[in-house]
Amino acid sequence: MTGPSEPGIAAELVSDPRRAAADSFRRIRSTLGERDTSVIGVDLDALRCRLAALRAAFPESVRHAVAIKTMPHPKMLAHLLAQGFGLEAASLEEVMLALDAGARPSDLIFDSPAKTRAEIAWCDAHCPGMLLNANSLTELRRYPEAPSFQVGLRINPEVVTGAPAAYDVSTGRSKFGVPASHPQSELVSASVAAGVTALHMHIGSQVPTCDAHIDGVGRLLSLASVIDRARAATGDPRRITTIDIGGGVRAEAPGVFDLMASYGERLASEREALFGYEVRTEFGQWIHTDAGWVATRVETVEDRAVPMAFVHLGADFFMRDVYRDSGVPAGVKYGFGVVKHDGRVLIAGAPAVETQTYDVVGPLCFAGDVLARDLTLPVLEEGDWLVIVGTGANTLGLWSSHCSRAVPMVVAMEGERADVWSLRRLPG
Ligand SMILES: Cc1ncc(COP(=O)(O)O)c(C=O)c1O
Structure with missing residues (x-):
């Protein structure tokens, strides 16, 4: 296992993230x-x-951008930039957020699947050196003849990812990228004509193993060779210089880094040619998931067939869990602890902690706003706080303003230090 450079901290983190x-x-x-x-x-x-x-898993030359959408708080973007990471934007608004947070255009990758002509022109005028990955040959034809940005082309390598259907973007009907099965002569001539120097893939999210990523990178490398040969034949000195391998590695348990480490190792041994290119990455969930927690007050506990605990976060924050899965996986996916109103910390399963099964429901006015069913928790009372860990990815960034409830305060913790990043605010 490749660990972080500070194993002491990692050991402390894995001891019990709920208690921490x-x-x-x-x-x-x-x-x-x-x-x-x-x-x-x-x-x-x-x-x-x-x-x-993440840095340890790949050669030092690899340039890591972090997907903005996964956790778009402006202070988070500034924090990542200050640590030397780039940012991947999925909309022009995210590009603006990143620039406002202090990014240089060369720190940025812009991947929206629906870039307008005006957005492309704006990038040309204001973002020299940014990597723009065109989602299709149609988009590529919208690019100026000699843009100030680097031109990339997103390829759908059409590999079997094993990702959940909603996050699998390598299927034959995916809206993302030019399918690898597209007639190659057209793909290659369009790339040569548009001055493509980067090839991009992002095969999906929550991809459970590295196999599909390794296959996808293989397809990109073959295509890069074909484009370079075609270009050389025309006397054009440009070449594919950059391979952007996207994100997609599923989140690992706190303090566990094995999947990413093995991805890096397998690329080095099975796709050695990759590192002859400038390599860029765009991970999101793997980076942020265990770097976030929430605490939400237990408003009431109702005596129902299954006792019901009302808390103050539901589909507004846990949008994906609640709308897609009616709360059931949320009970499995996250870790739960309780801070009693008198300050005691209780964790179900710890010695002498009395437990009860609850349906944990959110504050929104629709029946499906259920965070978890049949969840075993320490006995809850009004005024306790439910602490939920593993909530750092795709939560705040997907905030739903249904019922117009306020977005909670965001606080960053580092050791003993607490820094309020933003106060409670109304949505919109
Ligand atoms: C183009 C692109 N890159 C990177 C990511 C980040 O993916 P993940 O969070 O699965 O690493 C996404 C997520 O949707 C994406 O669409």
């Missing part, structure tokens, strides 16, 4: 006002370990 998050919450609890019924925590120590492990 509960302790962080207890540290800031006295600063909350009555209306702060939830708090979003960012664990900068866990993030530091992830970023170190």
Whole structure:
């Protein structure tokens, strides 16, 4: 296993993330006002370990961008930039967020599948050196003849990913990228004509093994050779210089870095040619998942067939879990702890902790707003706080303004230090 450069910190993190998050919450609890019924925590120590492990998994020359959409808080973007990471934007708005956070255009990759002509022109005028990955040959034809940005082309390598259907973008009907099965002569001549110097893939999210990634990179490398040969034949001195392998490695348990380490190792041994190119990555979930927790107040506990605990976060924050899965996987996917109203930290399964099964429901006005069913928790009372860990990815960034509830305060924790990144605010 390739670990982060600070194994001491990693060991502490894995000891019990639920307890660590509960302790962080207890540290800031006295600063909350009555209306702060939830708090979003960012664990900068866990993030530091992830970023170190990502760097350790790949050769030093690889340039890592982090997907903005996964955790788009402006302070997070500034933090990542300050650590020497780039950013991957999925919309022009994300490009602007990144620039506002201090990014140089050369730190950025712009991947939206629906770039307008005006957006492309804006990038040409304002973002020299940024990598723009065209999603299709139609988009490629919209690019100016000699753009100030680097021209990339997204390829759908059409590999079997094993990702959940909603996040699998390598299928035959995917809206992303030019399918690898597209007539090659057209693909190659369009790339040569448009001055493509980068090939990009992102095969999906929550991809469970590295096999599909390894296959996909192989397809990109073959295509790069074909484009380069065709270009050489025309006397054009340009070549494919950059391979952008996207993101997609599924999140690992806190303190575990094995899947990413083995991806890096397999690329080095099975796709050695890759490292003859400038390599760029765009990971999201693997980086952010265990770098976030939330604490939400138990408003009431109702005596129902299964006792029901009402908390202050539901489909607004856990959008994917609630809308896609009616809360059931949320009970499996996340870790839960309780901070009692008197400050005690209780974890189900710890000695002498009395437990009860609950349906945990959110505050929104629709029946499906269920965070978890049949969840075993320490016995809950009004005024306790439910602490949930593993919530750092695709939560705040997907905030739903249904019922117009306020976005909670965001606090970043680093060791003993707490830094309020933003106060509770109304959505929109
Ligand atoms: C183009 C692109 N790159 C990177 C990512 C990040 O993916 P993940 O969070 O699975 O690593 C996404 C996620 O949707 C994406 O669409």
